[in-house]
Amino acid sequence: MPKPKIPNQRKANIEHKKRTERYTILIHQVYDRMAQEAARLAVIAGANTSRPFSxxxxxxxKESIKRLQTQLMNDVGTIIMSGTSEEWKESNLVQDLVAKKVLTAYTGTSNSGEEYSRYFETNPDSLKAFQQRKxxxxxxxxxxWNLSEQYKHELEEAITAAIAPGTSAMSLAAQVKKYLKEPDKRFRRIKEKMEDGTIKWHLSKNAKAYHPGQGVYRSSARNAQRLARTEINMAYRTAEQERWxxxxFVVGYEVKTTQNGHHVEDMCDMLAGKYPKDFKFTGWHPQCMCYCIPILKTEDEFWADDDVKSVNEVTDVPQNFKDWINDNSDRIEAAEKRGTLPYFIRDNRDDVENVLYPELRKKTPIEIASERHAARSAADIKDIKDRWNAKLERDANIKMVANNVxxxxxxxxEIDxxxxxQMVADNNITALTEESRKVAQAVKAMRDEEKALSDLIPDVQTWHDQFSIEELKAVKEAVSNTISKLDQSTFESFKSNLAFEADWVIKNSSYATKxxxxxxxxxxxxxVNEKIYWRxxxxxxxxxxxxxxxxxxxLxxxxxxDFDVxxxxxxxxGAEAYIYNLSKWDKIINLHSSLSNGGIDIADFEKFIKEGKLNKAWTEYNKLKTSQLGNNxxxxxCAMQYTTKFNVHDQDSYTKTMKILIGDCxxxxxxxxxxxxxxxxxxxxxxxxEMIVDRASGKSNELVTHLDSLLDKIKLSEDMVLRSGQDLCVPRIIFGDDFANILESEDLDSLxxxxxxxxxxxxxxxxxxxNELGGFGDKDIEFHIFAPKGTHGMIANQISSCAENRGVDWDAVSFRSDWRERGESEFxxxxxxxxxxxxxxxxxxxSDTGIRLYIQILGRK
Structure with missing residues (x-):
């Protein structure tokens, strides 16, 4: 059969680079947005142009920049995590093609089947380990986060250099972006007003003290892009290595440089060459874009016994690698002391040490095994295989436990x-059981530590990802001491004091654990809210x-x-259901009391009350109530049922209300x-x-006709409290000029x-x-509306392009599961x-000048 035509790795690498650059563009856009918002804040805050901005x-x-930093951290982190996940997937797709090409060439079919299923494992656990590594x-x-801190200081320098009296937010944003791209200009333009009124230009303290270090840019944005390129490329290469x-059938690989027409000779050229399969390559340096070509067994070797050595197998690193290691031994030693060894040296210590200290080199396990194998008889081999097969299951279980631990x-x-x-990597089965036990005990101890903190600190494991256990213990002790001194005479006072402390620690503490x-x-x-609820x-x-x-x-x-249970x-x-039924009984009792001395026949009503039959009593209540209400x-x-409490106020009420409103329509x-x-x-x-004007004026057009037809068929089955921000013209149209004029004067008492x-x-x-705080809230006049059941209207959040955007094909069942207090929430x-x-x-x-109008909806004309 012909030699396998594996996918063009150079072409795949070019596509990988293009995709990677798309992620760096997204990061640039994130930084631009933060610069624009920071400039806006500086203008709104009325920054003093005579001294450096902070x-x-x-x-x-002060607080807004922290929120912007957190948003920057989340956005950049999400982009990088998305990039590593996608490129892990793309790398695996290329390797799927490699496996299929080899199988097609050597077996005549690309169907993997049970025998070759191991070739198509995509190693999701390895991706997770890569993304969570430290x-x-x-x-x-x-x-x-460290990059966001750097960016905060860059923004302060840039704003200081760019701002002048009367500068608009838009103009300042453009200048800030300019200085961020040219750090040296930014630092040269720092100015300070002296006592005699003159302006002195000089480097700020931050600029003088700013030394980002070797290989690190003065630009946080470029450092973020550098981090993204490195992480995404490492994910791609790690996925590739895991598959190989x-x-x-892969017995080594060749590392090649990009040679893209703009190539400048560097360490990549010095280290290019053929490497053993167990040499781990994820890049020679940050942003490295070298690529690899796998070296394959021949067809005869593919079908031969595993002990047969391939003529193509790479057993040693190339001489140019050895020369580079020897030529840079002093730099390697210095980097070792600083803790900044490159990945390719950290990941391949044995190969590096064999070059630096050849006299200490021992025979590899493969070499020793080959010598033993040559000396064995057929009987010896059979005996070894029998004993080996008997041992396999036990060793597999030991290793499985070790991997789980x-x-x-x-x-x-904090767990070493x-x-x-190392034992798992070395397959040191003998020592694995004892070492697994030690690490398992350390895990248990760490979980016990977290459990001891969880009575006060929520989501301890999540916080533990960011801070040490000792830092978290210090937080618990400090918070516990503060709480012990707070007024707890009532739930409300305790809650108020806790809210004050939560706000104070964010505004005033300098600790990262705040x-x-x-x-x-x-x-x-x-x-405390839970206690208040039950009380x-x-x-x-x-x-x-x-x-x-x-x-x-x-009864x-x-x-x-039942309520106590x-x-x-x-x-x-269950408790709320009982309260709901009790509230019905309360209304029934009130109505019964008001009708007891009247001339109305309430015999059936009284009978159902005495028998404790709520549903029948409630039906009778509604009949009697309707007859009492008359024409109005x-x-x-509305007067009797009126409330200002919104139906939606938390996750549970959101879910319940969505089901009701969707059921209505x-x-x-x-x-x-x-x-x-x-x-x-x-x-x-x-x-x-057009629809707004025509509907309000009573005119008709095709869209209004269709929308009226739809809304005419939908009614609320429950009372609803709604809100809507409106311009002053709306209450003027509804209630008249006199009403609107007094409203505009803000004389609410007179109104x-x-x-x-x-x-x-x-x-x-x-x-x-x-939602009380969500959507349609950017106006100074707010309508707070009580809409009784029977009011025509429709939940629109699921179909609106401004919200969930499910469109005309919405199934009238599904809705976004999570409640967002300030999110789009249209009815x-x-x-x-x-x-x-x-x-x-x-x-x-x-809004700062907001006025709320409380409204009840009555009948339709």
């Missing part, structure tokens, strides 16, 4: 698992039960007992013609001015006295939010409703 000098920028005690997040270990131990940098790791302390305080707040729900239960005892003592006793089990849903029943219903959406679906998507996604209870008409649709109210004004009050939660 984010720490201004309350606005360099000099720092994981990827820590290294990127699995390929018994090692995998767990690698979660903690190097001996076990975020751990903040999390500990917030966790205590969560615990309040118990109080509600007691009030309801007390009233119920007067009409049905037996009151049973419900009280739910509380004892910490069953919130909706307005009276399910049938209408599923059965709606496509033009009706597209009408609401156009309205919510593009802010169609409330004159217009409380006033009704207006809104002919147009209104985009609202079911579209139908037009043509009467709005009743309740009151207005100042509210600065959404």
């Amino acid at each position: 984010f720490a000098d201004y309350p606005l920028t 360099e000099n005690g720092m994981n990827l997040s820590s290294r990127v 270990k699995q390929f018994d 090692l995998k767990v131990a690698q979660q903690w940098s 698992y190097s001996q076990l790791e 975020f751990v302390a903040e999390a500990a305080y917030k966790n205590q707040i969560k615990i 309040d729900i118990k109080s509600s239960s007691e009030n309801y039960i007390s009233k119920l005892e007067s009409v049905n003592p037996k 009151a006793k049973k419900l009280s007992k 739910a509380v004892a089990n910490g069953n919130k849903k 029943n909706l307005e009276e219903y 399910h049938d209408a959406w599923i059965n709606a013609p496509e033009e009706e679906r597209r009408a609401i998507i156009k309205y919510t996604g593009s802010y169609s001015k 409330n006295k004159k217009f409380s209870g006033h009704k207006g008409f809104n002919g147009g649709y209104m985009s609202t939010s079911y 579209l109210l139908h037009g043509g409703y009467i709005y009743k004004f309740i009151k207005a009050e100042k509210d600065t939660r959404m």
Whole structure:
């Protein structure tokens, strides 16, 4: 058969480089966005142009820059993690092709089958280990955080150099980006106003003290790009090396330089050549883009016994590698002392030491085995194979346990698992059991340490990835001491004091562990909130039960007992269900009391109350209530049921409300013609001015007709509290000029006295939010709307291009699972409703000059 035509590794490497550069472009964009936002902050803060700028000098920028740094760390880290994952995958795709080409050439088929399945393992655990490894005690997040610290100082220098009185945020951002690209100009333009009023230009202290080190750029952005190129390339090469270990037909490989037309001779040329299969190559230096070509067995060797040595096998490093090692022995020794050895020396110590100290070189296991094999008889070989096969299962179990222990131990940098790791690598079965036991004990001890901290510090394991156990112990001790001194006389005072401490530690502490302390305080707040929740729900239960005892003592006793069981089990849903039913009984009892002396037949009502039949009593309650409300029943219903508490306020209430709102629109959406679906998507996604004007003015157009048709078929099955930010023109249209003029003057007392209870008409649709702080909040006027059940409208978050963007094909079932307090959260109210004004009050939660109008929706015209 012909020699395998393996994939063109040079071409694959070029494509790999192109993909890598796309990730560096994304990183550049992240840095640009942060520079633009930092410039905006500097202008808003009113930076003093007569002295060097520092984010720490201004309350606005002090905390904002930390948030920007965290965002930068998360964005850059995500880009690099995505790059390493994708290039690991791309490398494996190339190696799949190598395996298929070899199998096709040597076996006549590319079908791997059971026999060759090992050739196609993609080693996801090795990828995870690569991504979670630590360099000099720092994981990827820590290294990127250090870059964000460097960038903060660069921004301060650049803003100092660029800012002048009256500089706009846009202009400053452009200048800052310019100086960030040219560090030397940035440092030369630092200025300081002297006592005599003159301006002196000089290098800042930061600039004078800034020595990034050999091989490190003065630009944080370039360092981030350098880190990305190195990490992504190492992931690609590591995946390649892992696969070649699995390929018994690979007997070595050749490292080649890129030779791309812009190539300058460097160490890559000096080290290029053919290397043994067990030589680990992930790059000669940071940003190295050399590539490898595997060296294969011949077809006869592929089918031969494993003991047959390949004529193509590379058994030693090339002479030029040995020469380079000898020529650079002093540099290698110095790097060893500094702890900055290149990867290719760290990963191949035996090869390096064999070059530097040839007199100490021992025979390799392969050489010793070959000599023994040559001296054995056929009987000896059979005996060895029999004993070996009997031993294999036991050794495999020992190694499996060792690997499992090692995998767990690698979660903690403080556990010394190097001996076990080396023993696994060396396949030292004899010592593995004892060493596995020692490391397992260290793992248990570390878990015990974390458990001891977890009573105060939440997510200890996550924090332990960033800080040592001793640092976390210090945090616990400090937080515990502070908490012991706080006023805990009431839950509310304790919660308030905890919130103060959480805020104080972030603003004032200089320790890196301050975020751990903040999390500990917030966790205590969560615990206190839980206690407040149970206290309040118990109080509600007691009030309801007390009233119920007067009409049905037996039922009151049973419900009280059931409620206590739910509380004892910490069953919130069960407890809330009992409170919900008790609240129904409370309304039933109140209505019964008001009708007892009237001329209305309430015999059935009283019967159901005495029998404790809630559903029948509630049905009768609604009948009697409706008859009492008369013609103005909706307005009276709103008055009785009115609340300002939002239906959505946490994860559980979000999930529950989504199911209700989606259930309300399910049938209408599923059965709606496509033009009706597209009408609401156009309205919510593009802010169609034509639809807004025409609907509000009572005109008709095709889109309005379709949207009206859809919303006419959808009603709320439960009361909803909604909010919407609007310009002043909207209350002017709904309630009139006099109302709007007083509102504009912000004389809210006069507005409330004159217009409380006033009704207006809104002919147009209104985009609202079911979150108190989410969406449609960038306006000074906020409508706080009580929409009673029966109100026409539709949840639009799932279909809007501004939110989940599921479009016309939405299944009217699925929705985003996680609740976002400030995220896009649209509910579209139908037009043509009467709005009743309740009151207005100042509210600065959404804007500094915000005014909230409380509204009840009544009938439609």
